[in-house]
Amino acid sequence: MSELSMDRATDADWDDIATADARAFGMTVPIDDIGRQELSPLLPNDTLLLVRDQAIESHPLVGLSAFYRMRITPPGGTPQRAAGLTWVSVAPTHRRRGILRTMLTELSAQWRAEGYAFAILTATEATIYERFGFGVAMFVDRVSIPTGAQWRSPATTHGEVHYASTTEAAQTIPQIHQRWAAQHPGAITRDPAWWTPIFADRPPERRPGYTQLFYLLHSDGYAMYRMKTTDTIPDVDVVEAVAVTDAAHSALWRVLTSLDRTGSVHAELPADDSLPLKLNNFRDVRTVGSDDTVWVAILDVAAALTARRYAADVATVLDVVDDFGSAGGRFALTVSDGAASVSDTDAPADLFMPIAALGSLYFGGRRATELARAGRISGTAEAIAALDAALATERQPVAGTFF
Numbered sequence: 001m002s003e004l005s006m007d008r009a010t011d012a013d014w015d016d017i018a019t020a021d022a023r024a025f026g027m028t029v030p031i032d033d034i035g036r037q038e039l040s041p042l043l044p045n046d047t048l049l050l051v052r053d054q055a056i057e058s059h060p061l062v063g064l065s066a067f068y069r070m071r072i073t074p075p076g077g078t079p080q081r082a083a084g085l086t087w088v089s090v091a092p093t094h095r096r097r098g099i100l101r102t103m104l105t106e107l108s109a110q111w112r113a114e115g116y117a118f119a120i121l122t123a124t125e126a127t128i129y130e131r132f133g134f135g136v137a138m139f140v141d142r143v144s145i146p147t148g149a150q151w152r153s154p155a156t157t158h159g160e161v162h163y164a165s166t167t168e169a170a171q172t173i174p175q176i177h178q179r180w181a182a183q184h185p186g187a188i189t190r191d192p193a194w195w196t197p198i199f200a201d202r203p204p205e206r207r208p209g210y211t212q213l214f215y216l217l218h219s220d221g222y223a224m225y226r227m228k229t230t231d232t233i234p235d236v237d238v239v240e241a242v243a244v245t246d247a248a249h250s251a252l253w254r255v256l257t258s259l260d261r262t263g264s265v266h267a268e269l270p271a272d273d274s275l276p277l278k279l280n281n282f283r284d285v286r287t288v289g290s291d292d293t294v295w296v297a298i299l300d301v302a303a304a305l306t307a308r309r310y311a312a313d314v315a316t317v318l319d320v321v322d323d324f325g326s327a328g329g330r331f332a333l334t335v336s337d338g339a340a341s342v343s344d345t346d347a348p349a350d351l352f353m354p355i356a357a358l359g360s361l362y363f364g365g366r367r368a369t370e371l372a373r374a375g376r377i378s379g380t381a382e383a384i385a386a387l388d389a390a391l392a393t394e395r396q397p398v399a400g401t402f403f
């Protein structure tokens with residue numbers, strides 16, 4: 001790093017930041033003044049880290065990373081602060097010289113100083129972040145459903161769902177999302193600044209060939225969708241379908257699967273979504289692909305483990321190795337009536353795992369038995385089964401917000 005400087009962003013850096021972002025991720029829409037205004041409360045300058053090459057006269061920006069100050073809901077717990085790593089890129093001319101590692105070392109120190117127990121991210125490649133303590137934690141299936149798929153039970157009520165104007169949507173949807181996020185493991189809550197660009201739905205930022213957002217509203221849920229106008233019979237792209245209750249889920253999906261003059265409905269669903277089981281033919285919900293979504297690095301093991309609820313009692317000693325950060329150690333975990341107490345200990349460990357594995361297990365998207373079979377964690381069969389039972393969640397974790 002001798003010729004390289006690393007600093008927080010200033011307002012003067014934003015043109016370079018926008019160019020680096022466009023180059024790294026193929027963004028076709030430049031960040032304009034409105035975009036800057038929308039981003040500034042989400043990414044204040046102290047969350048943006050810039051590396052420049054001082055050996056080149058123009059001091060080009062060669063490394064960029066940032067984090068959102070977010071909240072995420074642990075299983076059964078209340079939303080916890082999480083550092084949402086994002087916008088990571090290193091210029092192709094400067095790769096594999098340790099710039100990413102240097103930036104993450106700096107950001108990790110900031111996250112620890114700010115008291116975060118969790119860091120989270122969505123990854124472009126699955127092989128980058130485990131070495132930095134992140135474990136893959138959440139998954140979605142991409143599904144396609146033919147319009148007109150038949151439901152097992154007839155619709156019982158009409159008028160539960162209506163189309164909302166942007167004004168009504170902006171007044172109503174954030175509270176519904178907040179209710180959903182408070183009860184769903186892995187849900188990322190949204191500050192008002194997150195909603196501004198969503199409801200602005202600026203035409204230049206829409207994918208080419210897609211309509212504006214349409215809002216469907218239920219008292220306990222909502223859906224946002226677009227139509228793909230390039231085909232004579234358009235397909236439907238469900239951007240979000242959020243339901244606090246099963247009744248809202250059914251009511252919204254009944255409308256989404258029966259839109260007139262549409263071909264197929266495309267959406268992302270967790271593997272345990274109840275939609276297939278509500279249809280006459282569960283194969284109508286065809287999985288066309290799967291993606292990992294959120295990766296989790298636990299920065300403070302005791303704070304994280306005490307922030308969630310548990311499905312079974314357990315008393316165990318975890319040996320957690322953190323080769324990158326400082327979260328590792330030996331922890332006595334005792335769960336009673338769903339609540340955990342955690343203390344440092346010198347007692348012999350029952351279970352051994354890298355910190356990334358704990359991140360994978362924490363929200364319930366991966367199971368201890370699964371990671372043990374893959375050799376990612378180790379311990380006696382009894383200890384693994386006991387941890388597996390304690391960490392079990394009623395539902396698959398869903399983040400709901402891409403960043």
Ligand SMILES: CC(=O)SCCNC(=O)CCNC(=O)[C@H](O)C(C)(C)COP(=O)(O)OP(=O)(O)OC[C@H]1O[C@@H](n2cnc3c(N)ncnc32)[C@H](O)[C@@H]1OP(=O)(O)O
Pocket residue numbers: 024085086087088089090091094095096097098099100101102121122123124125127128131
């Ligand atoms: C949260 C997000 O924003 S995800 C977006 C990530 N960004 C991108 O995909 C944009 C395109 N890629 C890039 O900009 C760069 O290649 C980056 C950011 C992925 C890596 O930056 P670099 O500065 O080259 O990484 P750096 O040299 O610090 O490497 C750190 C370690 O990661 C490894 N590594 C880096 N990139 C990769 C990769 N794509 N796949 C596997 N390993 C990788 C290196 O080998 C090195 O390993 P080691 O320290 O254990 O020996």
